């Protein structure tokens with residue numbers, strides 16, 4: 001083999017590698033951007049509504065478990081609700097303000113920091129609730145203070161009358 005052929009061969013190898021790298025980069029950019037756009041607006045609105053409904057069912061279970069002094073199970077559900085609120089914070093992107101029967105008020109996006117802070121408070125309060133419920137004298141009052149009052153505080157300001 002002459003030196004010239006060998007050189008051409010190397011060059012071709014390099015070019016092929018280069019093309020492979022470019023193709024891979026293009027593909028990965030494509031995959032990353034398509035995973036960000038994974039959820040449609042409808043899916044975002046439906047999933048936040050489903051999660052609120054789930055929290056409502058869970059809150060009622062928390063109430064009945066705690067009232068029956070079954071604190072262990074009640075505390076597990078309190079932690080679950082706390083986590084759900086954190087997921088909810090990310091389910092109000094700019095493009096999900098309207099449509100698909102949302103009851104979310106536009107003020108949410110005017111006051112996004114306040115709204116997020118209320119959601120975070122609701123989440124933190126479930127952890128606080130878990131730490132005080134066993135020693136609480138007034139179980140009903142404690143549930144109202146750390147759980148139900150947060151629903152009302154947020155709905156009265158950020159959710160349509162229904």
Ligand code: HEC
Nearest residue numbers: 049052053056059102103104118119122150151154158159
């Ligand atoms: C920080 C704000 C916030 C907190 C805290 C909050 N919610 Fe909501 N909730 C909303 C908003 C906003 C909607 C409207 C969502 C939509 O329709 O897109 C909603 C909707 C709902 C719905 C209707 C879901 C559906 O199927 O349309 C229920 C039920 C609900 N919330 C229950 C609760 C309960 C119970 C609590 C407390 C344990 C609570 N929420 C706490 C803001 C909040």
